[in-house]
Amino acid sequence: MGDTKKNRGLQILSLLLILRLRGASSDLAGDWLVDYGQQELKLLEGESEQVPLHIYNVIPKDSELDYYFLVYSGDEGRASSQLKIPKEDFDLVGSWRGLVDVTGLRFGYSSLEVELHSGAEVEPYANPLRIAVLRSRVVDERVTTYVSAALALLMFLNLGTVLDMQRLAGIICRPVGPVVGVASRFVLMPALGFGLGRGLWPDAWAMQLALFYTALAPSGGLANVCAVFLKGNINLSVATTTINCLLALAFLPLWILVLGRLLYEDDELAVPFGQLSGGAAALVACLAIGVLLRLCVPRTTRFIFRFLKPLSVVLSLCLVGLTVGLNWFVFMEFTWQVLVAAVCLPLAGYLATYLLSKLLCRSATDALTLSIEASVLNMTMPIVLLQSSQLEQPQLDLVLVVPIASSLLSLVLVILFYGVRRCLGWNKRQDADGFDHKELIAEHEEHEGDIYQRP
Known part of the structure; x- marks a missing residue:
């Protein structure tokens, strides 16, 4: 390590000397x-x-x-x-x-x-x-972080009311689906993000880092909402999101350590353990509250059952709108490399996860759900990770375009996919694990009727 630093110092000194000589020498x-x-x-x-x-x-x-x-x-x-x-x-x-x-x-x-x-x-x-x-006008980063976290937790509270505990227990007892989700999020996606970053920005390590964090961050509630609309397995989606958020406390430091050695040699990147652990605990708590509401206060959750999709859309739009609104300035840095990264990363993640799911004999609904979980990219966590890194201003502002553009375009791709499925009549429940809110409402009303008819 000492020899490496000494060699680097000599190389830098030689380069500076060459530049100095070039700046000093003149024919005129x-x-x-x-x-x-x-x-x-x-x-x-x-x-x-x-x-x-x-x-x-x-x-x-x-x-x-x-x-x-x-x-x-x-x-x-x-x-x-x-x-x-x-x-x-x-x-x-x-x-x-x-x-x-x-x-x-x-x-x-x-x-x-x-x-x-x-x-x-x-x-x-x-x-x-x-x-x-x-930038002359800077909004306190805590505003974005806390408000975005509050909206995301409301989304998980909303989704917790529609979980089926029996099916959720089956997923946990036979966790092939979550294992695919973990492998996709913490192996396939980081590899894709790292490779794309190296190819698109060979000399810009900060842009590489931003894309890597975007690929590594767990998807969050937006993927669960997309699974609702695309008739996916909502129980598998929420379980995978929760497990990924918890495992991120271990995989993020591991990957950042590896990345630090590759890009920074012996420099270190910080990991915001407090924010990550607090967010994971709050996620689990909101899901638990949602499940308790369904079990203990069924009349309250009837409203959520009937208006699950509109509520999910409103919360998602608020979350995306807040992040984009406070970081609108990043779109001035939009380039063709950002466009290629923002399109290729979710597409490659979807295809790779779907192929892995089918190789492990997952159903079409589970494969669709896990692919959505991998391809819908998180917007908030990469920003938090970048803010905790060694990046200084204005470099930090310049690289925020990567997670924001990638997350937005991944949602646009899902919306286009949903539109095609609806137009072709493919957006239907394919098996018993597929989500259907009308059937959920019917089951809930039937359950309430049985309770009221008991002597």
Whole structure:
């Protein structure tokens, strides 16, 4: 490990020396240099600052050479700066000092570039000043986390009232379905996310990390709602979600440790154990409350039975709308790589999980349910994981587009799938484990009638 760090240090030193030499060497004006007075400039959106700039050691080989220096922003969409320094402004020893106005426009990274111009010839300085533009209006991340968690828990409370304890016990006693769900979530999906990230962003480790967290995070209540609409096995769906959320406390640190060694060598990534464990405990508690309501207060749950789908849709829209509304700025960073990742990850997860389910002789309903569980991507947990990582602003804001876009497009794909099934008449209950809310209402009313007829 010590030799590795030493070799890395020598490589970095050599690279800096090469860049320094490139920045210093010049065919037109000698070994001219630039001093910015700082390593990095940080600005808020809309904020302007004057940067002290010193260009020195400008010694033209030809005293009659006509030249000027141009100072500008490397990305005019992120930051704005423009200054032309003519030859006459330099003193006798080839030095110029002054202030350069820089204005932050949009969050992200830019650079302050310095170029020597002489006729058609241009000599850029190899070490520009890095500019980091931060968002000026930032909503406290706890608002998003807590409100999203509250909506998700209401969703699980809603779903807990429709669980069949007898079938749920059968799933737990013969947990082939949940095992497929666990293998898909913590083996297949991370492998797909890691491979896609490496292929789409070979030089951007932060984007790779965002896609990996998106693939690794358990699906949450949105997958359970999709299973309701697609006539899946809601008992298997909820059981798999719950088990995955609990096992995430073990698999997340394990995967993050492996990922840290691959991408960061000996650096460490933080795991928010408190938020993860609290969320898992709250999920189980809400499901238990829902089951108790069904068993102890059947008249209250009759309303949920009749309006399960509308309630699920409203809660899902609130959850998605809140996250997207508070993070709307990320869509300015939407690129074709993000589109490919957001479409390919859920599609590949669905197909791989469905194939694995059929290889293990799962029914069509169970295979559909487990595939939905894998392909409907979580939006909130990857954001929490990224916020707990070593990413600094504005890099964190730049990578949030990956989990948000992936989650939204995975839902769009499910909606399209549902529409096709409805149009072709395929969206029907295929076996006894398939969910049918009309049959559930009939069974509930029949059960209540038996209770009222007893002497």
